[in-house]
Amino acid sequence: METDTATGTPAGTVSDHETIDGSVTLRTTHPGGNGRVLEVDGDTIRLEPETRDSTQQWFYWYVDVESDVDQPLRIEFPHDEVVGPRGPAVRTATPCGGPIGNGAWSEWHWLGADHRIDATAFRYAFDADEQAQFALSFPYQRADFDAFAFEYESDPRLSVETLTTTAGGRDVPVVRLGPSDADHHVALAARHHACESTASYVLEGVLRELLESEAAGSLLETHRVHAYPFGDLDGVERGDSGKHRAPHDHNRDYVDANAIADLAPLYPTTSAIADDLRRLESPTLAIDFHCPFKWGGDINDRPFFVTEPTAASAELRGLAGRLEDVTRDRASGTEPTLTYDASPGVGLASFDGQSGLLHTFERYCSRLGAEPAVTLEVPYVGTAMDPVTPANARQFGRDLAVTFDAWAPSDTR
Numbered sequence: 285m286e287t288d289t290a291t292g293t294p295a296g297t298v299s300d301h302e303t304i305d306g307s308v309t310l311r312t313t314h315p316g317g318n319g320r321v322l323e324v325d326g327d328t329i330r331l332e333p334e335t336r337d338s339t340q341q342w343f344y345w346y347v348d349v350e351s352d353v354d355q356p357l358r359i360e361f362p363h364d365e366v367v368g369p370r371g372p373a374v375r376t377a378t379p380c381g382g383p384i385g386n387g388a389w390s391e392w393h394w395l396g397a398d399h400r401i402d403a404t405a406f407r408y409a410f411d412a413d414e415q416a417q418f419a420l421s422f423p424y425q426r427a428d429f430d431a432f433a434f435e436y437e438s439d440p441r442l443s444v445e446t447l448t449t450t451a452g453g454r455d456v457p458v459v460r461l462g463p464s465d466a467d468h469h470v471a472l473a474a475r476h477h478a479c480e481s482t483a484s485y486v487l488e489g490v491l492r493e494l495l496e497s498e499a500a501g502s503l504l505e506t507h508r509v510h511a512y513p514f515g516d517l518d519g520v521e522r523g524d525s526g527k528h529r530a531p532h533d534h535n536r537d538y539v540d541a542n543a544i545a546d547l548a549p550l551y552p553t554t555s556a557i558a559d560d561l562r563r564l565e566s567p568t569l570a571i572d573f574h575c576p577f578k579w580g581g582d583i584n585d586r587p588f589f590v591t592e593p594t595a596a597s598a599e600l601r602g603l604a605g606r607l608e609d610v611t612r613d614r615a616s617g618t619e620p621t622l623t624y625d626a627s628p629g630v631g632l633a634s635f636d637g638q639s640g641l642l643h644t645f646e647r648y649c650s651r652l653g654a655e656p657a658v659t660l661e662v663p664y665v666g667t668a669m670d671p672v673t674p675a676n677a678r679q680f681g682r683d684l685a686v687t688f689d690a691w692a693p694s695d696t697r
């Protein structure tokens with residue numbers, strides 16, 4: 285097992301196993317890889333999510349499986365309910381010599397409820413030499429961000445700078461959109477919790493809409509948008525859950541010196557984001573994109589802003605109401621999309637017992653004057669009517685960007 289010496293966590297494993305009909309290779313060495321092999325027995329692969337340096341068991345996993353023969357396999361998590369209502373997310377490698385060439389992957393999609401056995405297991409029929417990747421939900425890695433940035437490389441309104449370098453030696457990007465001499469600023473962030481990948485598709489959708497649409501793009505006449513797509517890039521690329529890290533995770537790291545204690549952030553990235561935020565004239569709007577618990581419960585299947593509903597500011601209620609209207613107006617009517625319901629307890633909701641006094645990006649931006657400064661939770665799976673897919677999550681981000689016109693110059697609205 286390789287170890288990332290800078291951060292002391294595994295860089296993934298590769299192992300070969302005999303099955304009834306042939307053999308199978310299991311890997312977690314790809315970006316985002318996570319999954320400990322417990323055993324391979326007959327036609328069954330048994331895995332568990334790796335907790336790593338988190339102090340709580342979490343549910344994130346993402347494995348690569350290659351079979352040498354045609355064979356149906358059962359993939360099982362004997363100790364964990366980590367196979368969602370639509371089965372895992374899956375993509376398959378294009379065979380060597382295929383039309384796109386070696387190394388290309390199909391689009392991520394849900395494997396489907398018909399392949400799901402229960403919340404702990406699913407089935408997949410491999411073709412000979414087929415390589416497939418499976419995950420709890422849709423991964424979004426540094427390479428996905430780079431592909432997005434490359435598409436807009438020639439747009440002079442966008443620049444991607446290196447904010448800092450992580451403990452693991454990775455360059456941390458920051459995206460700037462709009463005039464460099466703007467008086468007003470918007471701060472957007474994601475992946476303070478490494479595994480919360482569907483949030484990244486939403487953030488990318490916001491940036492795409494700001495660059496492509498006139499309605500949303502008018503914001504860029506008066507505002508500069510600062511997007512921090514990877515609050516914990518090492519965790520994203522290593523495949524950590526990044527939740528509840530010991531002694532604290534990246535979204536508890538926005539500490540400041542005060543009269544009582546001389547506190548400093550633990551992580552270079554959060555420290556650099558905090559420095560960057562302090563250089564802005566007070567941001568007018570700040571959103572941190574997250575994912576909630578895996579699925580189920582009262583709040584985990586629909587997007588929501590994290591707030592006690594009765595405590596939501598007029599600005600946040602305005603944003604929420606507008607987002608509800610935009611998502612419903614833009615829903616296609618034929619294909620399911622991701623809509624937003626601003627009702628208290630649905631689109632404005634809070635986690636039981638979560639203190640508002642944690643050292644989060646949201647709170648840090650709030651103290652710098654952003655209103656609203658808020659966390660948006662994007663589900664991992666969604667519902668039958670509002671399923672999360674990469675396309676739906678990007679569209680939801682586009683819808684959110686349209687709501688920003690409330691901050692645009694009034695003569696362009």
Ligand SMILES: [Zn+2]
Pocket residue numbers: 476477480574575
């Ligand atoms: Zn989170």
